[in-house]
Structure formats: structure tokens, C-alpha cells
Amino acid sequence: MTEFNEKTNRENTRAVKYEFREKLFERNDVLPMWVADMDLPAPQAIQDAIMSRAEHNIYGYTTHDDALLSTIQNWLAKRYQYDVNTDLISFSPGVIPALHALVEAFTEEGDQIVIQPPVYPPFFSVVESHDRTIVENPLVYENNTYRMNFDQLEEQFKQGAKAFILCSPHNPVGRVWTESELKQLADLCVSYNVYLFSDEIHSDIIFSGHQHLPVADLNENISALTFTMMAPSKTFNIAGLQASFTISPDEESKKTLDQQLMKQGAVMLNTIAYTAMEAAYQHGEPWLEDLIKHLEGNYAYLQEQLKPTKVKPVKAEGTYLIWLDFSETGLNHEEIKRKLNHEAKVGLNDGQSFSKEHGDQFMRINIACPREMVEDAVERLVSTFG
Template sequence: MTSFNQQINRENTRAVKYELRDKLFERDDVLPMWVADMDLPAPQAIQDAIMKRAEHNIYGYTTHDDALLTTIQQWVKRRYDYDIDQSLISFSPGVIPALHALVESMTEEGDAIVIQPPVYPPFFSVVKNHNRTIVENPLIYDNRTYKINFEQLEEQFKQGAKAFILCSPHNPVGRVWTEDELKQLADLCVKYNVYLFSDEIHSDIIFSGSKHNPIASLNDDIQALTFTMMAPSKTFNIAGLQASFTISPDEESKKTLDTQLMKQGIVMLNTIAYTAMEAAYQHGEPWLEELIEHLESNFNYLQEQLQDTPITPVRAEGTYLIWLDFSETGLSHEDIKQKLNHEAKLGLNDGQSFSEEHGDQFMRMNIACPRSMVEDGVERLIQTFN
């Protein structure tokens, strides 16, 4: 039984979550509950595998083999009942480098690419940086949850969008899209021949009552348009090891993606990344099931404690990132930030970074930490805003 309530001191480990506090929050004594890594130890099996590999003491260029590909294939089949062709797997240091490669290789300058704010901030830059046109299909906020504006989306596809970037599950709003929603989305992509770049990095962390379906698994027609991006990084708290993979729809598409990855200087992962990925997918599942229970318990606690406050947590169906609605405080965005930074001394992700218009009254909170840290963060919110 893993203890997820063990306090681990991350000071002086060059951890981004701690080292950047002064720069982001104007002080270095905030409780950091922002960037998407966990204040929880990774599975022991990963540490053991890394230590064993480290003892070899030669860390030269390292490649993947069929055993690793089979491990990934089996994980996806076991977790999602999705049969993937392991010959269509490409590796990259992260989902964002893969997205850059997809935008560059599968679209042309000026092409319209649809995203759904409020959404993971790099989705904006990955379009802009390659001189493509951002088309926003904002999610509709209603009764503490979000839904897709399919009517607007079809119109955007009809007007000639070349690609669509899906966040599934969605970061930051915590939606795990239902099979019906995904089918409706898939049908539109097929109808208008729109490439689908599906960021499914949070797909392993799903709360009870929800189920993740890789959109490419729905039928052959949508699979032919979809590049699915997954990784063990968020799941097992190994983001710093930089390892992800993309499943292409066919051999020709994979070759196009791989060529672009090589142009970006991405040829192979680091030695330890391969080791950790294999250990995670071979031995990490029991740990993951315990983690999900811990995260869901943390969310339920957060929700219960904030029910009589002007801060409303959006209903979370997955991930460990909670979208907090501050609109009932009556405060401006800047006032909310200042009170968080200097009164609560609580470091949360700025909602405007996910969308200036649709994140103005929101902040993102990371609850992948010991319960005591969640309790501390919640108490700071209550004392400051109630």
C-alpha cells in the first residue's frame, strides 16, 4: 500500500514548482499548487528500474526495442481496450514537441487550426509559432461543468479548418468526454476531412463514473485522421524524464511525422526515459489505482470544504488539475491574483493563461499532493475569500 500522505521536501532539488515561485507569484513563500507535476513519489518499481540501469554506468545513445513497443501496446489494450499497431508508434520528449511536429508537417502556413479554450496554454503557441491561424471553439460553461459547442464547431470546420487539437481528458476543466460526445466530434472531423491531433496525456487518471475512450478507437474513419499522443509522465510523476509517444493513423503519416521530428532534432529519447516508461507500464498499475482513489478523495474534500464559499470547483471527472471558479467573489482578475499571492500565499495557475476571455475568473489548482497540503491550501482559500 503506497502512502500518498508522506511529506517530501522538494526544496533545493531544482524543482520548477518551487524554484519559480518568486518569478511567478512575486514571493518565494507561497504554497505551490500550480504546475502539473505531483508532490508524490513515483512508483517504487520505476525507481528500482532506474537504479538498476544506472548501475550499468554507461549512458550512451539508447534506442527502443520491440519489447518496449509491446509493453506500450499492451498498456493501451488493457486500459482502453484499444488495439494499436506498434509499428505506428513514434517517440518524442513530450506531447508539445510532437504537436509542433504535427502542425508543421500536416498543415500549411495560414491554415486554420481549431482549439477549445480554456485550454492548456501551449495549444495557442503551437499554432501561432508556425504561422497558422487559431480558430477558437470555446467550451460552454454551465452548472459547474463544460460542454462542446458542436454547432459552432461544425461551422468552423465547414469554413475550411485543416486540423483540430483535442484535449482529452480536458486540461484545465477536468472533463472526460463521453463516447457520444467523441462520436459527434469524430463524425464532424470525418465529414469535413479535418486532421485530429488528440492530446490524451491525462487519460490514465479517470475518476469513478467516467471512462476514457481514445477517439481514434471509435471507428476506422476517425482513426484514419487521428494522431493520438500519450505518455506516462503525468500518470506516474515522471515528467522530468521527458518521454511520450504518438500513434499515427498509417505508415505514410508516421513517416511524415518522423521526418519532421528529425528536422526538430528529435531522434531518440534519453536512456533513463525508456527505462522508466517500460517500468511504469509493466509494473505501475496497482500504484495508479491507489493514486486515483487518493486524488478523488482529495477532490471530494476540496469540494465539500468550499461549498459555503464564493469559490466553486468545476466538477472533475479526471486529471489532478482542478478549475476553480472565483466569479462569485465579485473581484477582478488582478485582485484575485493579488489576494492569492499576498494574502493566501497560495500559488495557483493563472486562469488567463488558459484563455484571457474564458479564464478571467478562474484559477487552476493541482491536488496531486498529500492530503495535508490540500487541507492547507483550502484553509488559505477560506481564510482569504470567505
């Protein structure tokens, strides 16, 4: 069993989560529970692989090989029974660079692209920065969870949407979409010939009782429209190494994507990124299973301790990011922020960054940390908002 409750000091390591505290929260003494990386050491096997590679002491241009492709293929087959043709895998420094490339390569200026707020903030900018038109299909919040509004989505597809960006599992609301939901979405994309850009970066972190299904694996029809983006970065806490991959529907689409990635300068990953990715997928599964148990424990603690308060965690089914509902406090957005920053001194992701309209009274907390940090954060929230 991996030990996840030992605290690791990240001060003076140039960690964004710590270095940006004053800029984001107006003070340096907040407990940082925001950006989506973990305050937990990565698997030992990754460190060992990096140290072994570093001993070579030449860090020139590096590429992937069949061994790495097979490692990815085996991981997806084991975790999701997803049989991937390795000839369709492209690498990029992250999911967002890949999304930029997909938007640029497969849509035109002015095209409508549908997103589902409240959602990962770069989904907005990745559409707007290329002069495409954002179409919002807001998730419906009811009974402490979220669902898709398929009726509205179909109308938006009828109006000529060119692409749809799926967040699966969903960040920040924690939904792990069911097979039924994904099939309904897939059928709409196929019916109206809408590209599906599927961000599945959190797919490995799924709570008990739920299962991640790669949407491209549902049937051949949706597979022909889907680009699936995945990475070991969130799973194994190696986001700073910048390594992800995209699975294209066919060789011609992959060629188009690769050409666009080349235009962006994203031709290859760095030496250490390839090493870490291979080690993660070859040796990281036992660590991941222990991590999920740890996260489930942190989430259960958060739920239980906040019950008496007016701060309600939205039901989470996966990821380590929990969406907190502050609506019962009766406070407006700025009042919630002020109390969090200057009374509780807990640094959370601002709900409005995920949607000004649908995140106004919400904040996102990151529970991928030792239990002691969760306990500290909860104690501060209870004393401030109890």
C-alpha cells in the same frame, strides 16, 4: 495500499514548481499548487529500474526495442481495449514537441487550426509559432461543468479548418469526454476532412464513474485522421524524464511525422526515459489505482470545504487539476491574483493563461499532493475568500 500522505521536501532539487515562485507569484513563501507534476513519489518499481540501469554506468545513445513497444501495446489494450499497431508508434520528448511536429508536417502556413479554450496554454503557441491561424471554439460553461459547442464547431469546419487539437481528458476543466461527444466530434472531422491531433496525456487518471475512450478507436474513418499523443509522464510523475509517444493513423503518416521530428532534433529519447516508461507500464498499475483513490479523496475534501465560500470547484471527472471558479467573489482578475499571492499565499495557475476571455475569473489548482497540503491550501482559501 500505497502511502501518499508522507510529505517529500522538494526544496533545492531545482523543481520548477518551487524555483519559479518569486518569478510567478512575487514571493517565495507561497504554497505551490500549480504546475502539472505531483508532490508525490513515483512508483518504487520505476526508481528500482532506474537504479538498476544506472549501475551499468554507460549512458550512450539508446533506442527502443520490441519489448518496450509490446509493453505500450499491452497497457493500451488492458486500460482501454485499444489495439494498437506498434509499427505506428513514434517517440518524442513530450506531447508538445509532437504537436509542433504535427502542425509543421500536416498543415501549411495560414491554415486554420481549431482549439477549445479554456485550454492548456501551449495549444495557442503551438499554432501561432508556425504562422497558422488559431480558431477558437470555446467550451460552454453551464451548471458547473463544460460541454462542446458542436454547432459553432461545424461552422468553423465549413470555413476550411485544416486541423483540430483535442484535449482528452480536458486540461484544465476536468472533462472526460463521453462516447457520444467523441462520436459527434469524430463525425464532424470525417465529414469535413479535418485532421484530429488528440492530446490524451491525462488519459490514465480517470475518476470513478467515467471512462476514457481513445478517439481514434471509435471507427476506421476517424482513425484515418487521428494522431493520438500519450505518455506515462503525468500518470506516474515522471514528466522530468521527458518521454511520450504518438500513434499515427498509417505508415505513410508515421514516416512524415518521423521526418519532421528528425528535423526538430527529436530523434530518440534519453536512456533513463526508455527505462522509466517500460517500468511504469509493466509494474505501475497497482500504484495508479491507489493514486486515483487518493486524488478522489483530495477532490472530495476540496469540494466539501469550499462549499460555504464563493470559490467553486468546477465538476472534475479526471486529471489531478481542478478548475476553480472565483466569479462569485465579485473580484476582477488582478484582485483575485493579488489576494491569492499576498493574502492566501497559494500559488495557482493563472486562469488567463488558458484563455484571457474564458479564464478571467478562474484559477487552476493541482491536488496531486499529500492531503496535508490540500488542507493547508483550502484553509488559506477559506480564510481569504470565505
